[in-house]
Amino acid sequence: MTASPPDSTPDPHMSDALPPCEQHVRQYAAVRNAHETELLEDYVELIGDLLKYQGEARSADIAARMGVSQATVSKTVTRLKSQGLVDSQPYRSLFLTEKGEAMAEMARKRHAIVLQFLRTLGVSDSTARIDAEGMEHHVSRETLEAMERFTREHCRG
Amino acid sequence: MTASPPDSTPDPHMSDALPPCEQHVRQYAAVRNAHETELLEDYVELIGDLLKYQGEARSADIAARMGVSQATVSKTVTRLKSQGLVDSQPYRSLFLTEKGEAMAEMARKRHAIVLQFLRTLGVSDSTARIDAEGMEHHVSRETLEAMERFTREHCRG
């Protein structure tokens, strides 16, 4: 038996019950979707930062900062190139295509907003950095705007 | 040449520059780590909810809610069982072990806090649901407490 599902109850106050199925599917799909681009965004963002602060972006630096092997970086860079985000000559520094630049800029901004928001909320710097890194890929435009608004209104300085 | 790295500058105001390497590694490691448990947490959380609101948790329901095939659910459930989170007989409903129950409870609470926090921030319900689903796995205890505090202080009702 199906235990008489208390189904089809679009009660606006039942906020903690199961959402309707199609909505639930959309939620999980959004998460899976974010996962696909997450890593590439992290790479592109890091490459952008390295170019900006160190003048060049070497695979070795990326491997050191990401905490993964150089082989892993090499493989991922191949994917980045195949997606038209990065350009490079073998054994040379990496650089970003226009598309990669745009993605890096977007990621950089978003990261900064989330990080500043968490700090303003009262989270310590080191925790804020860790959480921002994980959260940033799952923050929609709408939430990002809410965070910006909050930071603007509450930030001392 | 290494473009004269502006290294070893622990300036507290350089908050947007590259963090020191070891800290950077820890950030990325935390994200990778979260990824490993994320899916299992989602399953356990959903199974808990299904048990609570529908009386039983069938693979078909999970597949429908997650938007994946039954085969995928079956495979993942095998993993959940091997990790001691779920118990089940073949062709029968799933249930949670004590360990699974504890994880579900934790995830449920965390999810609720994040969701309510986003709503209180002024994010619309449907967006809040999507973002909460993605964000929840990357929110530390400290940030969770900050969110609770904020919600307590700002929530109408």
Added chain:
DNA sequence: GAAAAAAGTTAGCCAAGGCTAAGACATTGT
């Protein structure tokens, strides 16, 4: 109670993202 439908499983495929080991290329030092 047997046929049809639904639910669950298994096998085999694929891509992503890790790893190690081995080799190719580049830079540096003497």
Added chain:
DNA sequence: ACAATGTCTTAGCCTTGGCTAACTTTTTTC
């Protein structure tokens, strides 16, 4: 200039998390 060192790539392996197709078991329906 060439050997040592460091950087990058390739090959091959593993696990995770998707899929389809084919099969088994359970449930429903007539």
